[in-house]
Amino acid sequence: MTQRHSLRRRLEHVGIAVTAVLAVAMVVLLAIDALREVPFVGTLYEQLRIAGWWADHYLGTNVFYHPFMWRSIATGILIGVVAPLVGTYLVHREMALIGETLAHTAFAGVAVGLLVSSITGWSGSLMVVALVVGILGALAVQWLAERTDTYGDVPIAIMLTGSFAVGTLVISYGRGMSGINVQDFIFGSISVVTPSGARLMAVISVIVVAVTVATYKQLLFITFDEQAARVARLNVTWYNTLLIVMTAVVVVGAMQILGVILVAAMLVVPVAAGTHLAQSFRETIYLSILFGQVAVIGGFVLSISQSLPTGGSIVVVAIACYLLAVFASSRSSPAISMH
Numbered sequence: 001m002t003q004r005h006s007l008r009r010r011l012e013h014v015g016i017a018v019t020a021v022l023a024v025a026m027v028v029l030l031a032i033d034a035l036r037e038v039p040f041v042g043t044l045y046e047q048l049r050i051a052g053w054w055a056d057h058y059l060g061t062n063v064f065y066h067p068f069m070w071r072s073i074a075t076g077i078l079i080g081v082v083a084p085l086v087g088t089y090l091v092h093r094e095m096a097l098i099g100e101t102l103a104h105t106a107f108a109g110v111a112v113g114l115l116v117s118s119i120t121g122w123s124g125s126l127m128v129v130a131l132v133v134g135i136l137g138a139l140a141v142q143w144l145a146e147r148t149d150t151y152g153d154v155p156i157a158i159m160l161t162g163s164f165a166v167g168t169l170v171i172s173y174g175r176g177m178s179g180i181n182v183q184d185f186i187f188g189s190i191s192v193v194t195p196s197g198a199r200l201m202a203v204i205s206v207i208v209v210a211v212t213v214a215t216y217k218q219l220l221f222i223t224f225d226e227q228a229a230r231v232a233r234l235n236v237t238w239y240n241t242l243l244i245v246m247t248a249v250v251v252v253g254a255m256q257i258l259g260v261i262l263v264a265a266m267l268v269v270p271v272a273a274g275t276h277l278a279q280s281f282r283e284t285i286y287l288s289i290l291f292g293q294v295a296v297i298g299g300f301v302l303s304i305s306q307s308l309p310t311g312g313s314i315v316v317v318a319i320a321c322y323l324l325a326v327f328a329s330s331r332s333s334p335a336i337s338m339h
Helices: 002-034 039-059 067-092 098-120 126-146 153-173 182-187 195-214 216-224 226-231 236-262 265-277 281-306 310-328
Strands: none
Touching (some): 002 067, 002 195, 002 281, 067 098, 067 195, 067 236, 067 265, 098 126, 098 153, 098 182, 098 236, 126 236, 182 236, 195 216, 195 236, 216 236, 216 281, 226 236, 236 265, 236 310, 281 310
């Protein structure tokens, strides 16, 4: 049993190492795409396109040659890292629906951005507007929660329904002013991932991972015993705000592919799968990220091979991973240690 546990740990560490290398490679790929006008980088960019052409040739696909597919796949890989990473804290704090709420808030931001761009001719990134509105929505949820007894359902329900209502009103008011298909933001689409949106996701991923590593102990403390953290004079309000703002920025990035309706799934489902198999909080994070990667890669394969929506495919694969984890688990309910 000990040898089996040791082998499992090694496999988890190898999987996380491979995922880290893959995520770094995706960030570098997006950086090359952004800097392709620089002479040396432009040469490397063209070599990558040639490599993609050969990959398509041998695999019989029409995917890896096109830069917009690079951006979509890179964005998906990064979502598979940061969404379960943040989601692990949310699930263990019974805040699973906060991602859905912030997705609706970000949708209101997209709606406002569409209206402003159609009226004024502004050509900025809609994802930047969604990011700003998402962060403001996160702070609003935090403000409401601080004025109730706890992170209850009431402030979350108010923000979820209210922000979506604002989004629908704005879109209805500006109907016909913009040629952008709003349904792509609701249900998710590869075509939504713009160059600026992909770069934004890369920046978000680097920041979220760095902040989570730097504040791991503090976030762990408030996750399992918030009252004890207050007694220990930890600034709980600050770390609660930090967590909810990180959730908002991750949701905005993930909304490009998963859409408003499905974005919360990547915050919850891989974590639920990891929780059934993990024996510690750290192991839950590792397994959640690995399940997130399986869901993203498997979802892209299913989507491209069968011409299906990418967001739905990713979530279906994630749910399949969850069901397999439930069947493979030897216990009926999660029981992890605070390590």
